[in-house]
Amino acid sequence: MIATSAPLADQIAATVRARAELEKAVFPHPKKPRILAVANQKGGVGKTTSAVNLAVALAKAGLSVLAIDADPQGNASTALGIDHGIGTPSTYDLLNGSKRLVECVQQSPEVESLLVCPATIDLSGAELELSARTRREFILADALTEFLAVNRHVEIIVIDCPPSLGLLTLNALVAADRVVVPIQAEYYALEGLSMLIQTIQRIQDYLNPRLEIEAILLTMFDRRTNLSAEVAAELREYFPDKVLDTVIPRSVKLSEAPSFGTSIFGHDPRGVAAVAYSMAALEIANRLAGAGEE
Numbered sequence: 320m321i322a323t324s325a326p327l328a329d330q331i332a333a334t335v336r337a338r339a340e341l342e343k344a345v346f347p348h349p350k351k352p353r354i355l356a357v358a359n360q361k362g363g364v365g366k367t368t369s370a371v372n373l374a375v376a377l378a379k380a381g382l383s384v385l386a387i388d389a390d391p392q393g394n395a396s397t398a399l400g401i402d403h404g405i406g407t408p409s410t411y412d413l414l415n416g417s418k419r420l421v422e423c424v425q426q427s428p429e430v431e432s433l434l435v436c437p438a439t440i441d442l443s444g445a446e447l448e449l450s451a452r453t454r455r456e457f458i459l460a461d462a463l464t465e466f467l468a469v470n471r472h473v474e475i476i477v478i479d480c481p482p483s484l485g486l487l488t489l490n491a492l493v494a495a496d497r498v499v500v501p502i503q504a505e506y507y508a509l510e511g512l513s514m515l516i517q518t519i520q521r522i523q524d525y526l527n528p529r530l531e532i533e534a535i536l537l538t539m540f541d542r543r544t545n546l547s548a549e550v551a552a553e554l555r556e557y558f559p560d561k562v563l564d565t566v567i568p569r570s571v572k573l574s575e576a577p578s579f580g581t582s583i584f585g586h587d588p589r590g591v592a593a594v595a596y597s598m599a600a601l602e603i604a605n606r607l608a609g610a611g612e613e
């Protein structure tokens with residue numbers, strides 16, 4: 320009895336502590352705009368859920384945020400309640416050069432200081448269409464440089480990447496300063512991680528020397544299983560400075576929220592998952608604010 324109920328009691332106590340901490344917390348503003356790519360070529364690990372909820376958490380905490388959906392599935396656009404039917408100005412138009420970023424962004428219905436560039440299904444053809452373009456890896460980077468030169472209030476850009484290391488993810492990683500890597504706390508979690516790290520290193524060497532891993536975020540963490548704890552321990556051993564203290568628990572509320580076109584903050588704002596994403600966002604904001612002026 321005690322063995323099965325203790326993790327729940329621990330989690331409730333941790334959530335109460337975190338809620339109290341968040342009430343007092345001040346989210347620092349980065350010294351200059353920061354671009355975060357949420358990437359992992361492994362599918363279904365919580366990239367979109369993390370990109371969406373981190374973006375909303377940061378915006379709700381007073382930062383000016385732009386979320387870019389770079390996945391043809393358009394899941395981030397759905398979860399943020401943003402129109403992304405065919406014909407909607409989107410990341411596809413941005414990448415094929417027919418529109419500027421400022422023409423594609425929509426205001427989030429959920430939080431005022433959040434803008435969203437949606438993805439439509441057209442984006443699924445982009446990899447092939449772009450393959451012959453010159454500077455094809457730099458299209459998003461160039462678009463963001465142009466946007467940020469005019470929209471000086473935007474402080475953090477969060478890019479939701481698709482589950483591959485193709486041209487869309489490459490554009491995101493070339494545009495980004497930092498990568499957030501969500502990892503599902505389950506068996507095979509570490510499979511493919513070395514490939515992602517090699518890819519990031521190659522991009523640092525050849526295309527974007529600024530790029531760094533900002534954070535590894537454990538998702539779908541289940542306190543009742545030894546497996547989640549083992550995955551966490553192993554990751555913390557290999558990447559002691561990268562793994563965030565906060566872990567995102569497995570939560571039905573998180574998986575339900577997109578069907579209402581809202582983040583966890585619109586669906587269950589006081590629950591464990593919202594508190595966890597706010598704490599993760601606070602850790603990220605603190606790290607970004609502490610980063611040098613490189």
Ligand code: ATP
Nearest residue numbers: 362363364365366367368482539568569570573574
């Ligand atoms: P893809 O690789 O297809 O883009 P992804 O890495 O973006 O996937 P998500 O779409 O965020 O992953 O999550 C995969 C599924 O798991 C979704 O149905 C989502 O609602 C659910 N999910 C994500 N995080 C959690 C969580 N912490 N608890 C429960 N369900 C979750």
Ligand code: MG
Nearest residue numbers: 366367390394
């Ligand atoms: Mg996704």
